[in-house]
Amino acid sequence: MVSERPWLASYPPGIPAEVDVDKYPSIVAVLEETCRQYAERPAFSNFGKRLSYADVDRLSARFASYLLHELKLKKGDRVALMMPNILQYPIAIFGVLRAGLTVVNTNPMYTARELKHQLVDSGAAAIVVLENFAHVVQQVLADTRLQQVLVTGVGDMLGFPRGPVVNFVLRHVRRQVPEYSLPGSIRFNEALHLGERHELPALDIRGHDIAFLQYTGGTTGVAKGAMLTHRNLVANMQQASVWIGTNARMGEETIVTALPLYHIFALTANCLVFMKFGGLNHLITNPRDMKGFVAELRKIRFTAITGVNTLFNGLLNTPGFEKVDFSGLHLTLGGGMAVQRAVAERWKKVTGCTLVEAYGLTETSPAACINPMDLPDYNGSIGLPISSTDACIKGENGEKLPAGEVGELCIKGPQVMAGYWNRPEETAKVIDSEGWLHTGDMAKMDEKGFFYIVDRKKDMILVxxxxxxxxxxxxxxxxxxxxxxxxxxxxxxxxxxxxxxxxxxxxxxxxxxxxxxxxxxxxxxxxxxxxxxxxxxxxxxxxxxxxxxxxxxxxxxxx
The missing domain is CATH 3.30.300.30 (ANL, C-terminal domain)
Known part of the structure; x- marks a missing residue:
């Protein structure tokens, strides 16, 4: 009889078939434990400034208090965040979650039309926006339910004198901050100051509470908010932690975070999982500036990096990358799009570290399959279903197909979203009556339980x-x-x-x-x-x- 879960026999030593996804009631519980355990450890760094876990604890509590006491937001209200990777982002994320509210991650490059759809659809009550993009918020403000706009500058958390200098250069030398008018808006730092006057109450945040509305097109055009609960994210943190725990050391990791935190990959894999490890997230604000990115990498000794194929390819083709110190690098994780063999092989040759491919979706929080961390070389597979996860290949009529046959990849596990926000019909299209999430990706499984993406079922384009x-x-x-x-x-x-x-x-x-x-x-x-x-x-x-x-x-x- 063929095993229902053949991938278990291919699991690396020490990886369990199941993990305790209910060990923590919420993301907040994980954060508070980490902040106690690693209080003095650096948590996030950006432009030469570091925040310790004690800093993150203190500042996120202030922001949570501001949202609850000054804005009078209630549990379940949505707060949009529209920033690139800067220190304000994790403070805002954890502050919103600690207030029992829901984070609506928003791409700062959105046009007014795209931003309006997301703000109206989510019913966001407040937004934190980098001043470089405040003019876009101005264009749509009247059409939304926003009660408060909070504006911040790249340099606002960098201290004196660096912070004011960075803000001055961006505003007046590079002219990267278009004029805007947002009467009644306040600065993010002022909100932290106001929040300091209040005590953060003890809140009952449960696993079924929505932590993130993570917008995605799913398999159709209109952007929909995937409801990712605290339990979804805690489950994926637990799943990913045991998987990469064979290759990561508690309290000793430094991960390069170049993918934006508003993208589900970096949000979970970098911000949340490495937070759980007491690791340091080194935030790259503008990874498109490859020359500057490489210069930044040459200043630090990092142990891990995540990215998409194009990011790895861009680094490999930037002069000076080969001179980066790779002596500490032991974990490279690729996802978001297919990793190309040529890029993976060249990455291994230059860095000495295997580029391990993983697979996930916004709707799976995102990790569903990951290759073994001890993989000697790129294998063309998206890996094995991770702990507490089931996967199968289904045919046109919903029947499960045997190894080697191509069909639609379907996923089941505690990381699968609660559904699409206010769109039960769309939810029913992708989650069937047995709880299987239909990914829209055509794939096959080999005899050892490794999965391979063959093609996409829909016409979606991956850029x-x-x-x-x-x-x-x-x-x-x-x-x-x-x-x-x-x-x-x-x-x-x-x-x-x-x-x-x-x-x-x-x-x-x-x-x-x-x-x-x-x-x-x-x-x-x-x-x-x-x-x-x-x-x-x-x-x-x-x-x-x-x-x-x-x-x-x-x-x-x-x-």
């Missing part, structure tokens, strides 16, 4: 680890008067894995590719904007008039 949904791109471009029809597809791209290509049938013969790109720059975040624009006289369609994106992808691949 540098971020989901781009053709429907959204098409809906925006269709607003152009000169466009008759449009289809968006993903095409291979060396830098970002995939890039967006749009194929357009013109209504106005004078419409140019640059016209289309300029229109999209104002309506879509950078990674969603089309890199390629093609004009045709007609689009391929099925007999019922449905545009056949598959044919467009195949034509682009052949070209």
């Amino acid at each position: 540098s680890g971020f989901n781009v949904y053709p429907n959204e791109v098409e809906d925006v471009i269709a607003l152009m008067p000169g466009v008759l029809e449009v289809a968006a597809v993903g095409v291979p791209d060396e830098r970002s894995g995939e890039a967006v290509k749009v194929v357009i049938v013109r209504r106005d013969g004078n419409l140019t590719a640059e016209d289309v790109k300029a229109f999209c720059r104002d309506k879509l975040t950078g990674y969603k904007q089309p890199k390629f624009v093609e004009f045709r006289t007609e689009l391929p369609k099925s007999n019922v008039g449905k545009i056949l994106r598959r044919e467009l992808r195949e034509a682009a691949a052949q070209a």
Whole structure:
């Protein structure tokens, strides 16, 4: 008889089949234990400034007190965070959670249209925004339920004199802070000062309480808030901790956090899991500046780094990276998009550390499968289902398929979301009656229980680890008067894995590719904007008039 969980026989020594996902009632309980145990250890660093766990404990408590006592927010209210990786971010995350509220992570690069959707859909009561993006909040404020806007600057937590200098340079030399007007807004540091006047009450935060509304397109265009509960995240912290615990040392790790904390990968793997380990998160604010990123890496001795394929590829192709000190590096975790063999092999050659691939989704908090930490070399697999997790391959009719056959990858475990915020119909589309989450990814499992992604079931485009949904791109471009029809597809791209290509049938013969790109720059975040624009006289369609994106992808691949 074939084992129902063949992957257990492939588990590395010391990895249990099940973990205690209810050891802690909430993320807050994990944080408070860590802050007691590692009070003097550095927790987060950025621009040369370090915060200890005692600092994080003190400052997040102040922010929680501000939210409860000054804003009078009630348990379950939502607070949006719109920042890159700066020290204010973890303080805000933990402050919101300690107040019994829900974090709504928001991409700071969102256009006004995208931000408005997320703020209206979540019903956020407050937002913390980096001043560089405050002008976007200004544009949508009147259409939201926001009661308070808190503004902060990159340098606000860096102390004197560095903080004021950094803020001055960004505002007046680099001119990276557009003018904005937000009457009634206050500075983040002022909120911390106001919160200091109050005691943080003991709150009963339970596992079923929603910790994060993490927005994702799932398998369709409109962004939906995945309800990730405290139990979901605690479970994934416990699961990931035992998995990487064979390769990580409590109180001794320094992890490079270049992926943004608003992305579920960095949020859980870096901010939460390494917090549980008493590790130091070294925050990279602008990883797109590869030259500056490498210069930063040369200043520190790090033990771990996470990233997407494009980030690793970018580092490998930046002069000076080979001179970084890799003597402490023993954990490199890749996810968010497929890791390419060429990149993984070159990473191992340059750093001496295997690039271990993992797999997850926003809807699974995110870790579902991880390769063994003692993997000698890249193996092309997304790994084994982690402890307390079941996975299977299902056919078109919902039947489980045997090893070697390709079907849809389905996941079941305590890390699977509670559902999509206010969208029960969408939830029912992805979580079946037996509790299986249908990922939309086509995959296969080998005899040893290793899973391999074969293709995506849907037309979703993956740009540098971020989901781009053709429907959204098409809906925006269709607003152009000169466009008759449009289809968006993903095409291979060396830098970002995939890039967006749009194929357009013109209504106005004078419409140019640059016209289309300029229109999209104002309506879509950078990674969603089309890199390629093609004009045709007609689009391929099925007999019922449905545009056949598959044919467009195949034509682009052949070209």
